[in-house]
Amino acid sequence: MLRWTPVREDLEDGMAVYLREVGGPLAWFPYLMAGVFLLVGLSGFLLDELAITVGGAVGAVVAALFGRRLMHRNLWKNPLVREPREAVATPSGLRVWTRTATSDLHWPAFSHAVETDRSFVLVGPRLPGAARSARLLYFLPKAALPHPAEADRLRALLAGVLAGGVRRDRR
Secondary structure, three states: OOOOOOOOOHHHHHHHHHHHHHHOOHHHHHHHHHHHHHHHHHHHHHHOHHHHHHHHHHHHHHHHHHHHHHHHHHHHHOOOOOOOEEEEEEEOOEEEEEOOOOOEHHHHOOOOOEOOOEEEEEOOOOOOOOOOOOOOOOEEEEOOOOOOOHHHHHHOOOOOOOOOOEEOOOO
């Protein structure tokens, strides 16, 4: 039995794995926005408008440096993401309880898991016809385990039931 109340670091850990494993619009959107701001700044420069030039340059820097953090912050604002939860991992799947819902996640919904120092991040397969980034993601913080030795048992279970097994985080 795992019990935890998600913390922001858990979300950021899971999202970092997701961006490395899946990529897609979430990975490049902040840089696309930085490019748009650069074009605005360039047009301001060409039109000899100092305010537009400076605004575009500042917007480009903010989007490039803080874009992902701002996206994570907006996701974290959702109260359902922060709800306390309990989960049980069995050979047939993962059952998760929150105050508002009970979910049964069967192992075929995930292609593999990525183990980080903080958690096990479950990543779903790309479904035919779906966008590359349209994948299921779920994270199980190691702090939710009742005893540190339980991480070995969970790792072994995940390695046995997920087609892609458990990978160690590459960072």
